[in-house]
Amino acid sequence: MPGLVHVVDDDDSFRTAIARRLKLAGYDVATYASAQDLLDAAPDDAQPGCILLDVWIPGLSGPDLQTRLVASGSTLPIIFLTGHADTPTTVQAIKAGAEDFLTKPVSSEQLIAAIERALVRQRAAQAHRGRLETFRIHLATLTHRERQVFDLIVRGRINKQIAHELGTTERTVKAHRHQVMEKMQVHSLAELVSIAERLGMLDTSDD
Known part of the structure; x- marks a missing residue:
């Protein structure tokens, strides 16, 4: 080497x-x-x-x-x-x-x-x-509403709860959720949570 x-x-x-x-x-x-x-x-x-x-x-x-x-x-x-x-x-x-x-x-x-x-x-x-930088670049492509949905998804909220918190419909949340997964280039909730943890976006005070 x-x-x-x-x-x-x-x-x-x-x-x-x-x-x-x-x-x-x-x-x-x-x-x-x-x-x-x-x-x-x-x-x-x-x-x-x-x-x-x-x-x-x-x-x-x-x-x-x-x-x-x-x-x-x-x-x-x-x-x-x-x-x-x-x-x-x-x-x-x-x-x-x-x-x-x-x-x-x-x-x-x-x-x-x-x-x-x-x-x-x-x-x-x-x-x-390098992986962290790639995650940050992907995260920066999210719209304001997609970022809100991202933050709630990784904290364990289900679509119904997210819709209630954001004052929108479950159908809209599902659409945003799909966009979040596409833009972050992940296939599962576990991957999304892992990215949030690696970027220090989750802490022990999160519920």
Whole structure:
């Protein structure tokens, strides 16, 4: 699975060695001597890739860079590499969304396996975001009345109740309901409810 690996480490010889190993494995590699260098480069997270990040680097530390990237909306998976792992730092990094936490020296097999996992997770996350965006686009095609019907359908209202709430007839509600299903490109109520849940349109206060 090809991808671009961003290596952030202040040790020149380590960066060179890691880059060589990764290129032999078929990856594209970009190296940075500091966290700020990577921030300045503003790597594109739309393409397959991940970040190999040292924990203790001069200036902005690895965990600090992780915080900055998350805040900026970056979805590039982060794999931490460190010569001296301590439990609190590891826990903090994983809780903040780090993909993995490896201790130097790391074998090529262990490193490649971690990168492969990161790329698989990134691909799944991108596919999920793509589906959500498609749902939002479909939702935007609904008329005001169709959107009202959609909101009531996914909250379990039957046609008769919807007609009463909207002050219209069941026949009209059925027509709107048909249009909603067509425009949202679904075939069942369960699919419609699933979309509403994924888009965060249903919460625990809904009856």
